Amino acid sequence: MSTMSMRTAALTLATLFSAPSEAFWRMPCPGRLVQERIDPIVDPGEVSGHVHTVSGGSGFGFETSFEQQRQSACSSCPVKPDLSVYWTPKLYFMDQDGHFEDVPQAGEGEGVTGGMTVYYEQRGGPDNDKLKAFPPGFRMLAGESSARNATDAEAAPGRAVSYACLDYTGPAREQTENMPDYNCPNGLRAQIFFPSCWDGVHNDTEDHKSHMAYPIGRYDNGRCPDSHPHHLISIFYEVIYQTNLFADRWWGDQQPFVFAQGDRTGYGFHGDFVNGWEVDVLQDAVDNCLSDSGNIADCPVFANDLFTDEECQACRLPTQIDEQTTGNLTSLPGCNPPTSSSDEDVAPSSCSTPAISSPTQYFSNMIPSVGWEYQGCASDDIASRTLTGGFTWSDDMTVQHCIDYCKGEGFSLAGLEYANQCYCGNDYANQDAAPNPDILGNCWQPCAGNDQEVCGGSAALSVYKSCDDGACSNAVFHVNGTDSASSSSSAGGSSEKRKRHIHKHAHGHAKFH
DSSP states (O other), X not given: OOHHHHHHHHHHXXXXXXXXXXXXXXXXXXXXXXXXXXXXXXXXXXXXXXXXXXXXXXXXXXXXXXXXXHTOSXXXXXXXXXXXXXEEEOEEEEOTTSOEEEOOBTTXXXXXXXXXXXXXXXXXXXXXXXXXXXXXXXXEEESOXXXXXXXXXXXXXXXXXXXXXXXXXXXXXXXXXXXXXXXXXXXXXXXXXXXXXXXXXXXXXXXXXXXXXXXXXXXXXXXXXXXXXXXXXXXXXXXXXXXXXXXXXXXTTSOOEEXXXXXXXXXXXXXXXXXXXXXXXXXXXXXXXXXXXXXXXXXXXXXXXBOOHHHHHHOOOOOOBOSOOSSEESSOTTOOOOBXXXXXXXXXXXXXXXXXXXXXXXXXXXXXXXXXXXXXXXXXXXXXXXXXXXXXXXXXXXXXHHHHHHHHTTOXXXXXXXXXXXXXXXXXXXXXXXXXXXXOOSOOOEETTEEEEEOXXXXXXXXXXXXXXXXXXXXXXXXXXXXXXXOTTOOTTSSHHHHHHHHHHHHHHHTTO
């Protein structure tokens, strides 16, 4: 038998004797792309009705497509061939006076955004159907944002939406279909299982749901209906919210949390998905990643093709809606009144809808004053510095301070890091760490000496370069699917909008150290 035939036979035997209904891989997305009122499926090109938290490929925007996602420069999820986007509603705490605070997701901290976990599960139902990858252009929704009551349905809303109260030291609790009215010592995990049966014709429909159906009998592993005979790989989202941080602030006889669309029950939890996979790679993984460990490193198809956690964290998009979505709020963004029942008749609050504007820029325009251009956000490593020339630090650090120091020492590059540090050089010691104009990076920290400016971040350098050669142009970050009005010489780092977003990062994370 030839080597190829032996390999084929071995693979066939492995497939036959494996348990595909138990095979899956778990994709932890350690960071998020953006958090604002954006939903290109339901509200393409418009401000969404409520805030979503988005993870995935950087091709995302207020309008997006499969082709656009495939052009992503990075992803906040680790599998490189997967440039899809995944999003869910933001969760808030509501106090007794009707004010709101954002609830951080697991992993949130200084310079770090919280993410989500996406499961890919090979569940072919009782007939062990051959599963298919998502086709190009495919997108779908799961759940119903307006749901406020139990339905007893297998679909979402119904059993496909669930909650796990996390307690790592106490006895396990039963999962619930709504947010439980008791504190969860280690946070609350929201879960949603997407439909897996496709009609084989439409990649999307007007309601973004009709082209898909849940399997019959079991939402997560039943038989596909005749109307939707094509069984796709199943996806399942988990989002852990740090509700335990509010344990001493409960009031009344109901849990105090509310989703961004005004849902106080949890029945309205929902998820969106836009396919950005390299389809052949996904099909290969569907067919051959048959481990039941859930570890993506155990999938040979992409085990060596993963972004690092640092690369995922650096993959961000600037906000484009000038409104506060975190911190202390007097109303939910979009003025969504909190409701606990589908029969509850509460008039929406009156508020104006902000416009979609140019992406927030995280630099100071130093061209007119000193003739130095912003190059972008570089990565750094304490064991292998990106800029290896001079170094200084100051509790009064500003962009001007760092540039003056590096210029005085004879260097043409000035990099600011971690709010108060300044590094100099004439070139990047590691070109792979140099700024990428298509990746925003992890530069968001306000300068120690001027909180209206950005001085890098953790292992991230805001880099400025001397324009002695005469050509001078700031690196302005553009978001796909949006017509940005920013110019390369704009003072993007000094606007009031940018100031608000710097403070959102600084103050929104500091309390969660």
